[in-house]
Amino acid sequence: MLSYSEENHLKAIFHLSVNNESGVSTNSIASKMNSKAPSVTEMLKKLSEKDLVVYKKYQGVLLTDFGRKTALSVIRKHRLWEVFLVEKLNFKWDEVHDIAEQLEHIKSEKLTNELDKFLDYPTKDPHGDPIPNPAGFIKYTAKLVLSDLLIGETGKFIGVKDSSSTFLKYLDKREISLGSNIKVIHKEEFDESIHIGLVETNLSISVKSAANIYVTKL
Numbered sequence: 001m002l003s004y005s006e007e008n009h010l011k012a013i014f015h016l017s018v019n020n021e022s023g024v025s026t027n028s029i030a031s032k033m034n035s036k037a038p039s040v041t042e043m044l045k046k047l048s049e050k051d052l053v054v055y056k057k058y059q060g061v062l063l064t065d066f067g068r069k070t071a072l073s074v075i076r077k078h079r080l081w082e083v084f085l086v087e088k089l090n091f092k093w094d095e096v097h098d099i100a101e102q103l104e105h106i107k108s109e110k111l112t113n114e115l116d117k118f119l120d121y122p123t124k125d126p127h128g129d130p131i132p133n134p135a136g137f138i139k140y141t142a143k144l145v146l147s148d149l150l151i152g153e154t155g156k157f158i159g160v161k162d163s164s165s166t167f168l169k170y171l172d173k174r175e176i177s178l179g180s181n182i183k184v185i186h187k188e189e190f191d192e193s194i195h196i197g198l199v200e201t202n203l204s205i206s207v208k209s210a211a212n213i214y215v216t217k218l
Contacts, residue, residue: 014071023060076132078104079125093126094168128159147210155215162212
């Protein structure tokens, strides 16, 4: 039985290792966890003793197969609960993360599988992130950020890089929602702001915003 903190560290290592197969640094884990490096080091020692990570001092940490499976189980529960909160309890997509952070630590595998069945086996959460299946398989979609599109190109909005409540509320205010087709009309040389076209309107967004919107090019 793992503690909440142990599960959270495994989840953080998994997210940091998606594009880094050489190993995740202690400092990057501390930054993501809003913690201190010495505290992370102590946690890594505990996780190593439980065969959840491969850790050597001054080298990157890697998840073992057992550690990866455990991390994906937590992520699966988190994303299923987010779907439940949005689809069944009418929460907004900017309200569900902190609640799901609590619910993801429920240990019952039967409850998780029944929740998956009740929701008709969703493949993505409300933010566009893929939901691992019961075997721990996670299917990623090829994507790029909106700011990488060239003038005249169009992308389908499939997810967010920044899932903070403030950014999600910003997108709601601008009426930019998942599934929207977004065309890059013009890029301002002065401040790099980007003029985009949606179905019913055109608007301007900052390059920072565009760099946090995942799209697939159409």
